Amino acid sequence: MHVKAAKRDWDSRIFDSINIVLLVIFAVIIVVPLWNVVISSFSSGRALAEGGFIFWPSELSLENYRAVFRDSTIWQSFLISVAKTVIGVLTHVFFCAMVGYGLSKKNVRGRKFYVAMGVITMFFSGGMIPTYLLMKSLGLLNSFWVYIIPALLSFYDVIILMNFFRNVPDSLEESAKIDGAGDWRIFISLYIPLSMPAIATIVLFNGVGQWNDFMTTKLYVTDQWLYPLQMKLYEIIVQSQTQSMQNIGGSAVIETATKGVQLATIVITTLPIVVVYPLLQKYFISGMMLGAVKE
Template sequence: MNRKVMKKDLDSRIFDAINIVIMVLFTIIIVVPLWNVVVSSFASGSALARGNFIFWPDEWSFENYRSVFRDSAILNAFLISAAKTVIGVVTHVFFCAMMAYGMSKADLKGRKLYSTMGIITMFFSGGMIPTYLLIRSLGLLNSFWVYIIPALLSYYDVIILMNFFRAVPVSLEESAKIDGAGYWRVFLQIFLPLSKPALATIALFNGVAQWNDFMTARLYITDKALYPLQMKLYEIIVQSQTQGMQHIGSAVVESTTKGVQLATIVVTTVPILIIYPLLQKHFIAGMLVGAVKE
């Protein structure tokens, strides 16, 4: 018996050791490239041209970030990105939650038809050209609302919330209705507060998608005053590449262009890195919804 216990303990230690080694290697594979991107964005053009560093450049410079923020339109683009992310997340989460609340009711008329239509949208779309024609017919070209209205509904998020709402005890809703509460009051004061983990998870995913969205502006926006940060930084990268093409053979100029590109990556990533820890607790709880059955 003791030998079996000792063997089991030895096997557990070997398993733990292998797991630790794999996780350390996996962490190094992820962290080292990220660290290299950050420090390279602060490296001078000559240091990037030499390229003889991984963890620490021998010459530091803020010129890459000066190139990014030199354009006065950057602040306006940042505000557009922030506005469309905040408004887009709030409206998307509320709209999906509202639809999920109705779809979670078994007595909803036409529920199977609505569900079938929603599932079809998860796998099929009209394509880029029909979507562009639809956006144009709705008058959303060169409009801020082109960032918001087409992104209002995701049936995948509706399914997540619908399953979450079904887990809410029916007795709570019945008690509220006995006290005179209507559907809106039950939805706003009972279902939404009890669904914070799921709502936070959807908000995080949608917020990252909204912040990183580039193609919407690329396809439907020509007014530069409505450019989000990603589109503006894309312009900066294109301009820096054009300058590099005009000085072909100059390693310093090509390295400066690379430095500007790395700086844009850092600028667009930092806001998400700041927001993520604030939602991490709810995000983890939302991801574990339904993972444990009592």
């Protein structure tokens, strides 16, 4: 018995050691390029012109960030990104939760048909051109609502919420109905709070998707006042590439300056997600039914 216990303990140590080594390597692969981007964004054009990996800049400079913020449209793009992310996430979660709540009830007529139709939309779509024609017919081109209305429903998120709602004990809903609560009151006051882990996960992933989305703008928006930060970043990269092509064989200062502006814009667009993520992470590990009725 002692030999088996010692062998099991030795195997566990080897397994833990291999895991630690692999996780350290994985962390380095992620952190080092990120560190290089952030530090390079604070480097002067001369330091960037030297090329190579920059662990710490020889010349600290805020000129890249000044160049970004000198562009008056960057603040408008920031407000558009915040507005479409906040409004888009709230409406998406509420709409998906309503559909998931309804489909979680076994007594709903045609429930299997609705679920089957929803699953089909997860694998098939109309394509880019029919979708563009649909947006045009709905009057959503060059409209802020093109960021919100098409993103209202994701049946994948509906399935997640539907499964969470199914796990809510029937006794809780029956108690609420005895107290005189209707479906809306039960949905908002009972099901939503009990499903916060699932909702927080959906908020995070949908929020990241909304914040990083620029294809919607690229396809359906031409008004620059409706450009989000990601589209602004796309424009900066395209303009810098154009300038680089025009200055082939010329000065390298322009090329390194535009590269610095690109890096500064990347840091600015990424920072809000990095700040928000730890605030939502605690919900991933919280118990869904903590404190609920035990049966």
